[in-house]
Amino acid sequence: MASSKESNPWYSELDDILRAVSGAFLFGIPLLYTMEVWWAGNQVNALHMALSLGVSLFLLIILDYGAGFRKKKEYRWTISIMDSLVALAVAIVCASLSLTIIGVLHIDLGLENIIGHITMEAIPFGIGAGISDYLVEGQKTEGVDTPRQLAEKKKEEDRTTRGKLHGTLVDMGATGLGAVIIGFAIAPADEILIIASRLSSLGMLLIILTSLVISYIIVFEASFVSESKRMEQRGIFQHPVVETINSYLVALMVSLFMLWLFQTVGTDRSWYEWLNYTTILGFPASIGGAAGRLAV
Amino acid sequence: MNPPEGSEPGYSHAEWVSLGVSLVILGLLVGLVVFVWLSPVDRPARFEVTQGRTRVEGHSYYVDFTIENKGDQTGERVKVEGFITVAGRREEASTTFDFVPGRSGEQGVLIFEHEPVGLVIRVVSYQLP
Structure with a gap:
């Protein structure tokens, strides 16, 4: 099944683009929740914007030599430049959409500041896209290298309930660990409160939806082998969608715990604040969780 | 992979x-x-303040206002102050905006103890x- 998918150029292109999206979010999300980057967007002039776009493209071209976002064929500098342009466009789209979803980017800012925000945030997202082959695929290659016996062993594990439970625990543990690694740096920051203060109920639903979609993309779409491996599934939560939702719940619980640890939420706060802050921290945490599951 | 004829070798239709699409997005941004x-x-920066509605909450008067930056440059830490004179005494309220970018606006609220008659916001x- 995988081979017919891989031979279809449209499918493999979609896979490449989604891999770039995954990398962009994995690397970009901590800087998405950094208000200094938003402020930078308020202060830049057109020259700065042009420079940051140019620098991003230059970085991407360099990164493409070693990593890039496509499955490596032979290196050709013309193709490398074209790929870098695509990666930059992916970064710009991801940065704009995510800035809009967390309510930082809105129409009242005026054209200059909107573009300033996008060009500044596109730099980290671009770097992520530029190394996504390494970020996402790097872990996969280890999976490819594993001999057939290991897969057989895993299948055997699947048959027993204990094996399934073990698989699920490993997945959930990896999700929790990844969520902590990304979320811990963000949990004590003021950005959570600032985003919450601007967020509408619709915005909150959008954040939940985006968290689910991006973490699904990172784990299940960004790499064929992992995907087909995961489709076979070794855990209790058989279906990828179910697993994504469950992992999201784990990420939310980890977020809630971190917020409680840093005293952002306490008994003196309303349930609405608890919900708001947890959902907002849940976005980076779920992406970290997805990265954690990739490593398993 | 079969590259279409006349195309860069190794680059598929999809690519x-x-x-x-990427060039369109980048072209738009550039x-x-x-x-x-x-x-x-x-x-x-040049600011214009417009007073909005006043509502009563508890024993206080909440006055909405809009601040617009008609200039091009961003104003940082923009302090807005309002005052009323009640029986010879001056009551003040103020707030500070982190950023009011050029050609854009922000909204704020000033709160007074007394009814804001003859309110001046600047x-x-x-x-x-």
Whole structure:
């Protein structure tokens, strides 16, 4: 099944683009929740914007030599430049959409500041896209290298309930660990409160939806082998969608715990604040969780 | 993989399509940057404050207002102050906006103990970015 998918150029292109999206979010999300980057967007002039776009493209071209976002064929500098342009466009789209979803980017800012925000945030997202082959695929290659016996062993594990439970625990543990690694740096920051203060109920639903979609993309779409491996599934939560939702719940619980640890939420706060802050921290945490599951 | 004839070797139809879409997105952004570059951005910040509705909450009067920056440059830490005179005594309220970018606006609320008759709202200070 995988081979017919891989031979279809449209499918493999979609896979490449989604891999770039995954990398962009994995690397970009901590800087998405950094208000200094938003402020930078308020202060830049057109020259700065042009420079940051140019620098991003230059970085991407360099990164493409070693990593890039496509499955490596032979290196050709013309193709490398074209790929870098695509990666930059992916970064710009991801940065704009995510800035809009967390309510930082809105129409009242005026054209200059909107573009300033996008060009500044596109730099980290671009770097992520530029190394996504390494970020996402790097872990996969280890999976490819594993001999057939290991897969057989895993299948055997699947048959027993204990094996399934073990698989699920490993997945959930990896999700929790990844969520902590990304979320811990963000949990004590003021950005959570600032985003919450601007967020509408619709915005909150959008954040939940985006968290689910991006973490699904990172784990299940960004790499064929992992995907087909995961489709076979070794855990209790058989279906990828179910697993994504469950992992999201784990990420939310980890977020809630971190917020409680840093005293952002306490008994003196309303349930609405608890919900708001947890959902907002849940976005980076779920992406970290997805990265954690990739490593398993 | 079969590259279409006349195309860069190793680049599939699909890849050309995504390159095309990417170029449109980048072209749009670069075009906007050039547009911002060419449009004048040197006019210093100039603020206009418009008083909005007043509502009573408990024993306080909440006065909505809109601040607009008619200039091009961003004003940082823009301090807005309002005062009323009640029986010879001056009651003041103030708030500070982190940023009011050029050609855009923000909203705020000033709170008074007494009914804000003859209220004057003005910008008293801001910092250059």
